[in-house]
Amino acid sequence: MIIEKSKAIKNLLxxxxxxxxxxxxxxxxxxxxxxxxxxxxxxxxxLQKAKHGKRSKILDKNNVPGKIYLQILGSGTKGVPSSLxxxxxxxxxxxxxxxxxxxxxxxxxxxxxxxxxIFFTMPTWKNMGGLPGMALTIQDCGxxxxxxxxxxxxxxxxxxxxxxxxxxxxxxTENNCDDNNEFKDSCMSVQYVNLTKTQKNSKVDYGMxxxxxxxxxxxxxxxxxxxxxxxxxxxNLPTKYFNSYNNKKTVDKIHGCIVYICKLHKQPGxxxxxxxxxYGVKSGPICSELKTGQDVTLPDGTIVKSEDVHTPxxxxxxxxxxxxPDDDYLNSLIKNKSFDDYQSTGKLENQAMFIVHFTPxxxxxxxxxxxxxxxxxxxxxxxxxxxxNNCYSYEALHRIxxxxxLLHPNIFPTIYDKNLNDNELLKNIDKECVxxxxxxxxxxxxxxxxxxxxxxxxxxxxxxxxxxxxxxKVFSIEGFQETLENLKIDxxxxxxxxxxxxxFPKLIVLGTGSSIPNKVRNTSGxxxxxxxxxxxxxxxxxxxxxxIIRFFGVKEADNILTSIKAIYISHLHADxxxxxxxxxxxxxxxxxxxxxxxxxxQIESWLQFYDRKIENIKNTFNLVPNQCLIMNLRQMxxxxxxxxxxxxxxxxxxxxxxxxxxxxxxxxxxxxNGKKIVYSGDTKPCTTLVDLGKNCDLLIHEATMxxxxxxxxxxxxxxxxxxxxxxxxxxxxxxxxxTHFSQRYSKMPKLPESSTVYSLNNVGIAFDNxxxxxxxxxxxxxxYPSLGFMFSDFCMTLEKKAEQxxxxxxxxx
Numbered sequence: 016m017i018i019e020k021s022k023a024i025k026n027l028l029x030x031x032x033x034x035x036x037x038x039x040x041x042x043x044x045x046x047x048x049x050x051x052x053x054x055x056x057x058x059x060x061x062l063q064k065a066k067h068g069k070r071s072k073i074l075d076k077n078n079v080p081g082k083i084y085l086q087i088l089g090s091g092t093k094g095v096p097s098s099l100x101x102x103x104x105x106x107x108x109x110x111x112x113x114x115x116x117x118x119x120x121x122x123x124x125x126x127x128x129x130x131x132x133i134f135f136t137m138p139t140w141k142n143m144g145g146l147p148g149m150a151l152t153i154q155d156c157g158x159x160x161x162x163x164x165x166x167x168x169x170x171x172x173x174x175x176x177x178x179x180x181x182x183x184x185x186x187x188t189e190n191n192c193d194d195n196n197e198f199k200d201s202c203m204s205v206q207y208v209n210l211t212k213t214q215k216n217s218k219v220d221y222g223m224x225x226x227x228x229x230x231x232x233x234x235x236x237x238x239x240x241x242x243x244x245x246x247x248x249x250x251n252l253p254t255k256y257f258n259s260y261n262n263k264k265t266v267d268k269i270h271g272c273i274v275y276i277c278k279l280h281k282q283p284g285x286x287x288x289x290x291x292x293x294y295g296v297k298s299g300p301i302c303s304e305l306k307t308g309q310d311v312t313l314p315d316g317t318i319v320k321s322e323d324v325h326t327p328x329x330x331x332x333x334x335x336x337x338x339x340p341d342d343d344y345l346n347s348l349i350k351n352k353s354f355d356d357y358q359s360t361g362k363l364e365n366q367a368m369f370i371v372h373f374t375p376x377x378x379x380x381x382x383x384x385x386x387x388x389x390x391x392x393x394x395x396x397x398x399x400x401x402x403x404n405n406c407y408s409y410e411a412l413h414r415i416x417x418x419x420x421l422l423h424p425n426i427f428p429t430i431y432d433k434n435l436n437d438n439e440l441l442k443n444i445d446k447e448c449v450x451x452x453x454x455x456x457x458x459x460x461x462x463x464x465x466x467x468x469x470x471x472x473x474x475x476x477x478x479x480x481x482x483x484x485x486x487x488k489v490f491s492i493e494g495f496q497e498t499l500e501n502l503k504i505d506x507x508x509x510x511x512x513x514x515x516x517x518x519f520p521k522l523i524v525l526g527t528g529s530s531i532p533n534k535v536r537n538t539s540g541x542x543x544x545x546x547x548x549x550x551x552x553x554x555x556x557x558x559x560x561x562x563i564i565r566f567f568g569v570k571e572a573d574n575i576l577t578s579i580k581a582i583y584i585s586h587l588h589a590d591x592x593x594x595x596x597x598x599x600x601x602x603x604x605x606x607x608x609x610x611x612x613x614x615x616x617q618i619e620s621w622l623q624f625y626d627r628k629i630e631n632i633k634n635t636f637n638l639v640p641n642q643c644l645i646m647n648l649r650q651m652x653x654x655x656x657x658x659x660x661x662x663x664x665x666x667x668x669x670x671x672x673x674x675x676x677x678x679x680x681x682x683x684x685x686x687x688n689g690k691k692i693v694y695s696g697d698t699k700p701c702t703t704l705v706d707l708g709k710n711c712d713l714l715i716h717e718a719t720m721x722x723x724x725x726x727x728x729x730x731x732x733x734x735x736x737x738x739x740x741x742x743x744x745x746x747x748x749x750x751x752x753x754t755h756f757s758q759r760y761s762k763m764p765k766l767p768e769s770s771t772v773y774s775l776n777n778v779g780i781a782f783d784n785x786x787x788x789x790x791x792x793x794x795x796x797x798x799y800p801s802l803g804f805m806f807s808d809f810c811m812t813l814e815k816k817a818e819q820x821x822x823x824x825x826x827x828x
Contacts, residue, residue, distance in 0.1 A: 079280050080104040080202050085334065085369070085464040088119055090404040093572075094564030095460070096145055097373050097400045099336065100125055103202045109133045109149075110275070110336050111373060114597050115558040116145035117152045118532040122411055123461060128156035132198075134205075135165030136338035136373055138269045138629055140596045143172060147180045147593060148557045152531065154185040162188045164198065164205070166271030168628070175624040178617075179589045192273055194353075201280070203331065208274040208354070210339075210347040269628050272344045276357060278365070279331030279466060290324040330364040332466050333357055338373035345378065349387050358390045366392050369464060376403045388453055396454045396472065398464065406459035407478040409565075411534035415762065416784055417485035418805055421499060422798050423506065426791060430784050431568040495804040505797045515790040519546045520686060522715075524754070524785040525555075525562040529697075529719050529733075530590055533758045536783055537562055538590040541694070541715065541754075542575070545686060549664045550575065552582040552598065553682070553694050553715070559594035560601045566784055576602045580663050582636070584614035585696025586679035592618070596625065599635040609637050611659060613668070615678035616640035641680040644670040646707055671707045673698035675732045683707045690789060693748070697755065699729065700738045705746045713789060714748035715781075717755035721765040723817045737767050740778055750792040754781040763806040765813040766799075775799065 080103035088109070089096035096113030100120075107130045109116075120127050130153055135142050150173070153161055163170050170189035173182065190198060198205040286306055296302065296319060301311050310320045335357065339345055357367045370391065378384050379399065388397060407413070412430070419427035456472065463473040490496055510516070521544040528536030538556025542563065545551065552559070564572040579602060584592045592614070602610060612618075619638060626633045639659070643650040646669040651659075660666060667685040672678075675697045681704040682694045693708035695701075695716040708714055719733035728735050734742070736753060743751030756764045764780060767773055779787075779795030780802070787795065803810060 078105065078201055079282060080106075081282070081467065083202065083279060083465075083467040085371070085398075085466065086125075087398075087400065087458040087460055087462040088123070088125065089113060089116060089400070090406050090408060090458045090460045091373070091400040091402055092404045092406060092408065093402055093569045094561035095119075095408045096561075097141065098145075099371055099400065102126070105129070106131050106200065106202060110371070111136060111142040111338075112145040112149050113141050114144035114594060115532075115561050117149045118534075118537065118558060119408060119460065120149070121152070121532075122409065122534045127152055128158060130158065130161070132162045132164060134275055134336070135163070135169060135273070136275075136336065137272050137340060138166050138169055139340075140600060140625075140630060142338075142373075143169070144593070144597055145557065146172065147176050147589060148531065150182060150185060150187070151180065151589070154182055158185060160186045160188060162190055164190045164192055164207075164275075165273060166269055167192070168267075168269040171269065171624075171628060175621055175628075176589075178621075179587050179592075203277050203279045206276040206278075206353065208276060208351060210272040210274065210344045210351065212270075212272075212343040213346055272338065272340065272347075274335065274337040274348070274353075276333065276335050276353070276367075278333045281331050282329040282467060284326035284328050287324055287326050294319050294324060296324065332368040332469060333365060334369040334371065334464075334466070335367050336371045336373070339378050339384065340375065341378065342381075345381070345383055349383060354390075359392045360390075367395050368466075368469075369396050369398060371398045371400060371458075373400050375401055385451060385453075389451055393452050393454070396456060396464075398456050398458050398462075400458045404457050404459070407480050408460040409534075410478050410480065412565075412783065413480050413482075414485045415535045415782075417482045418489045419782060419785075421486065421489065422502060422801055423794065426785055426787050426794070427782070428566075428784075428786065430565050489805055492804055492807060495801070498801050498804050502797055502801050506794055509794060509797065513790065513793070517790050518788055519544060520688075520690060520692070521786060521788045522713075522752075523563075523566060524781045524783060524787075525559050525566070527754045527756060527781045527783050528590075528758050528761075529717075529755050530758060532556070532558060533761050535761055536756065536758065538593075539755055540594065542579075543684070543692065544578070545664050548578050549580050549662075550578040551663060551684070552579055554585055554591045554696065555582060555594035555598055556590045557593040558597075560597040562783070563598075566786075573605045576604075577606045579610055581611040581613060581659075583682055583694070584612070584618060584641075585682065585694070586676055587615055587618060588676060588697065591697070596632065599632055600630075603632075603635050609635055611662070612636040612638045613641055613644065613670075613682075614638065615680065616642055617678055641670045641678075644668055646671055646683070669707060671701075671703040673701045673704055675699070681707055683711070692789075693746070695734075695739075695742075697733060699732050699734055700742055705742060708746040708748060710747050710749075712749050713792065714743045714746065714751045715754060716742055716751055718753040718764065719755055719757050721760075721813070721817065722767055723765075723820055736764060737773055740767075740773050740775075743778070744773075749777065750789075751778045752781050752792070752795075753778065760813070762809045763802060763813075765810070765817060 083101070083103045086100040086102060088100045089098035091097035096116045096119070097111055098113060098116050098119070099110040101108040101110070107126055109130060109132070112133055112135075117127075127149070133146070133149075150161065170187050173180065173187050190196075192207040192209070194207060194209050196207060198207070286302065291302070291305075294317065295313060295315075296305070296311075301313070304311050305319065305321050305324055308321045310318060312318050335354075337348075339348055355361060356365050359366065370388070372379060374384065379401065416427060416430055420429065459474060459477045461476045461478055463476060465471060465473060523542035523544065525540030525542055526532070526537035528538055530538070532538050537558050539554040540556055540559040540562060541553040543551045543553060563575055567575050576598070579598070582595065582598065584595065599610070622632065622636075622638075639651075649656075649669075659668065665684055665686050666689070667683075669683045670680040673681045673696060679696055679698065681696055681698065681701070684692045686692070690713075691708075691711040692713045693704070693711045693715065695704055695714070697717050697719075698704060716739040717734055718736040718739040719731070720728040720735050722735045722737045725735050725738075728738070739753055740751060753764065766775065766780075776796050777793075779792060
């Protein structure tokens with residue numbers, strides 16, 4: 016595979032050197048283009064473009080795919096997105112794309128590079144929360160265009176997120192999904208059925224809104240010196256206002272509910288060898304003509320029609336995808352005549368074989384909805400994707416947790432991925448379905464439904480968790496068991512000498528990866544539990560609320576959401592706040608009290624857009640700009656300060672600007688017991704952060720890259736591991752916890768050796784799904800020997816790559 020790829024790159028370079036090419040709007044002539052001019056990333060991008068160009072030609076020929084299946088990507092279980100993936104030989108499709116969809120797609124090796132169309136049943140964050148992140152992944156795969164199908168205006172989401180979702184190479188097309196239109200490609204035709212609410216949406220006068228954010232949050236990555244161009248404080252607090260949406264004070268929400276009736280094109284019959292023999296047709300060009308549908312004349316004058324020597328065409332099955340969120344849309348569904356042809360009264364070849372229901376359980380079990388389902392044939396299989404499903408969705412995070420829990424079962428506890436629903440209730444529901452002669456199946460992640468060839472449901476690939484196998488794998492590593500026994504002794508000795516064993520404050524680590532999620536590290540997210548009833552979220556990348564639900568379980572997660580009194584956003588890069596809306600909406604379900612939102616002022620334009628155009632969220636939070644909390648320059652009224660401190664159970668809260676993108680901040684919290692906790696967010700080594708964190712009890716600092724990648728870290732305004740440790744030393748932090756690792760360090764970052772300069776005795780590594788009280792921080796450095804054995808192969812690979820980089824740099828110098 017590597018040799019083939021190498022040959023492909025060489026051939027591509029040869030072709031490029033013979034001609035003039037356009038790349039990223041920069042033109043390179045044959046005299047100037049050389050291998051050294053092009054980075055591996057640029058070559059990869061050109062290969063991807065060539066690959067997609069070839070695929071486009073195949074699609075243009077309208078080749079009917081011979082293999083088509085539906086795949087459950089997200090089962091809808093609490094904390095898991097609801098998402099359906101459709102795969103053919105040539106194209107891929109996605110129905111709904113909630114938070115965490117790209118993480119599941121990456122873990123389960125779905126071919127996102129061939130994804131051309133995404134369909135949305137409704138414009139809600141539950142359905143669209145994963146779209147911005149998925150779009151970035153699609154762009155990285157070299158896909159030139161993505162088509163969105165859904166209620167009118169759905170593509171405006173990308174306009175609103177354009178400051179923190181950079182789609183330079185991906186164009187977004189919104190299809191017209193009116194009832195009189197139809198989508199059709201080489202695989203299937205899709206009929207749009209628009210449902211209307213009993214009470215139609217009305218226009219609302221929203222008055223004036225804050226001007227859109229004009230900052231470029233990725234400017235630092237294109238600045239060779241990577242120096243921040245810090246705006247004046249007056250610019251940080253925008254005061255200009257305007258009438259939004261073409262200066263209209265009345266704004267239409269993006270709304271609607273669309274049902275998709277999908278009919279596969281018929282599969283052409285194949286040549287029947289026995290019939291060819293009967294007609295005296297011999298192999299050769301004549302067979303090729305008959306295969307393409309042409310009639311032929313044999314040498315003896317016999318006319319052979321193509322249809323006479325073909326097997327019959329196989330009709331394409333029908334599947335329907337729908338979501339009925341509430342009673343308001345239910346009447347529209349029941350009265351709509353568009354479904355008549357696909358129900359029991361329709362032609363046999365048109366009757367729906369599968370109906371995929373994204374409908375919530377309360378509507379699914381209503382008599383009206385059940386009566387509508389009964390109108391379809393008894394052979395129709397109803398696939399349920401909703402919150403009552405009960406299955407595992409993630410495998411890798413369980414595997415690593417099973418192994419880490421060997422080190423300390425309290426710091427690395429068992430996590431919950433299965434739902435904790437009332438099984439008796441589900442049994443009663445399913446019993447009623449049987450009585451109604453409905454074939455109901457509750458979807459599980461990685462269920463397959465094969466449509467061509469038509470073999471139906473296949474659950475052989477669903478996620479299975481085997482903790483014994485995961486643990487046995489670690490114990491098979493030579494030297495691990497002895498190291499683990501020594502660790503237990505060290506932990507006991509440490510606890511004996513500890514005077515503080517208090518449970519709170521406690522840190523729950525929800526995400527430790529940078530940029531995009533991978534199998535075991537989600538993007539940035541921390542939950543600081545001040546006590547049993549009060550918590551603060553520190554950054555929340557996409558899928559953070561799912562991490563909370565998996566860590567605590569469905570029932571306890573509700574208590575945790577209620578305990579969250581504040582959410583802090585360090586800066587407006589997508590991997591630090593795309594999970595905000597998910598938390599706000601889940602929290603709104605369990606409490607009406609708004610949460611304090613500490614964030615850059617510039618987040619306001621995004622939140623206002625979402626509130627006014629999609630779903631109401633304005634009553635879920637009270638925004639306190641980070642700019643108003645700057646140390647020694649606070650702009651808070653004393654009574655507001657006092658109220659925040661009282662609700663959060665803290666003594667003080669301060670921010671400073673740090674060396675990353677525009678409007679990036681570090682945070683300091685002083686709790687009622689005097690404990691001081693500092694969070695860096697993303698930053699290069701920063702003296703203002705040192706001043707903020709003097710003598711803190713805990714510094715949580717980003718450590719994106721290993722020391723050999725210091726140049727890359729500087730260019731991207733991040734810190735290396737040694738730089739983060741040095742900042743902790745400079746501020747005299749009692750303990751430094753490293754997080755926000757590049758996804759190249761999925762299992763373990765490459766640590767520097769302990770020396771007289773950098774000691775690791777008060778430094779710990781953060782892992783997803785880790786919980787640690789401040790009183791337990793001193794245990795973390797004890798884990799290093801065991802971690803080294805546990806991930807020895809991975810660490811060895813990191814060492815080899817580091818050595819190769821050093822040698823390469825020496826050769827270049």
